[in-house]
Each structure stands twice: as C-alpha cells, then as structure tokens.
Amino acid sequence: xxxxxxxxxxxxAGELDMNTPQTSGMARAAAITHARAGxxxxxxxxxxVQPDAKTGPHHHGELETVLYVVKGRVRMRWGDxxxxxxxxxxxxxxxxxxxxxxxxxxxxxxxxxxAVVVRSGQEPVVINLDLETPEPASAGHPRVPFHPAG
Numbered sequence: 001x002x003x004x005x006x007x008x009x010x011x012x013a014g015e016l017d018m019n020t021p022q023t024s025g026m027a028r029a030a031a032i033t034h035a036r037a038g039x040x041x042x043x044x045x046x047x048x049v050q051p052d053a054k055t056g057p058h059h060h061g062e063l064e065t066v067l068y069v070v071k072g073r074v075r076m077r078w079g080d081x082x083x084x085x086x087x088x089x090x091x092x093x094x095x096x097x098x099x100x101x102x103x104x105x106x107x108x109x110x111x112x113x114x115a116v117v118v119r120s121g122q123e124p125v126v127i128n129l130d131l132e133t134p135e136p137a138s139a140g141h142p143r144v145p146f147h148p149a150g
Contacts, residue, residue, distance in 0.1 A: 009032075016046060022126070026053075043063075043118070056103070062121070063120050063125055064096070064119065067093065068116045069113070073106070074106060077102060078101060
C-alpha cells in the first residue's frame, strides 16, 4: 500500500473550501471530502454564524449531522414549523437526524458562533426550506432576551 498517497491527510485551516452548498445566514467551508482527502463515507467542515444572525431553515436529506460548538452559543430550532428549540454552548455536541428541518441562531450581538460539522455522507446535501420562523427578526438585541447568563 502506498501510505503517502493513501494515508493520513491534513487539511490546514487556510485550505478549507467555501465552494460547498450554502444557507443564508451561515458560511460553510469543507475540509474533509473525497476530492480533498479521499474520504469515502464522511464529510467534515466548519460553519460560522455571524453575531446577531440566523440561518435560513434547511435540512440535509438522508444525512446525519453532528456539530461540535467551538466558539459562542447557538440556539437550534427544529420541527415542521421550527417550534422546538434548545441552546448549545462551546464544548457541546449537537445531533441532527436525517430530514429534520432546522435553523441555527446566534443571538449574541458581539461574538461569532463557530462549529465543526461532520456528516454521514459525501454529498453536500443542503435543502433550503421556505418556512416561517418563530425567532425574532433580530434575536440579539437587548429588548429580546437571548442566551441568559448561567
């Protein structure tokens, strides 16, 4: 086996690929793909939600998704009408099952939310949905409490 060609691959921080399907309010970057690393069954990358921003509702088809929050806090909304929600902070993992409509919200007016994303397949499936969100138009303003201390 030629381990130099078929062994460990390192994708450095400055080498991530922004040419991957996007959802409004979020920037995704691919790190581990078949083209970049030879991966057969996984996709991995990053996602960033800017301060006081929310993504458009979307799902990832039949793929399972795991997020590991590296920086900030994120409120996840999910369900047929995005009626369910829970928050995660740096160090927390989030699991999103296949076909679950969801939305990521960063209500902090000052800090980005950054996460590592791993999916169970190579296809960069992103199905953007036309759903109304119960989230306030501007989640991070003082008049709308968000991310309570504690």
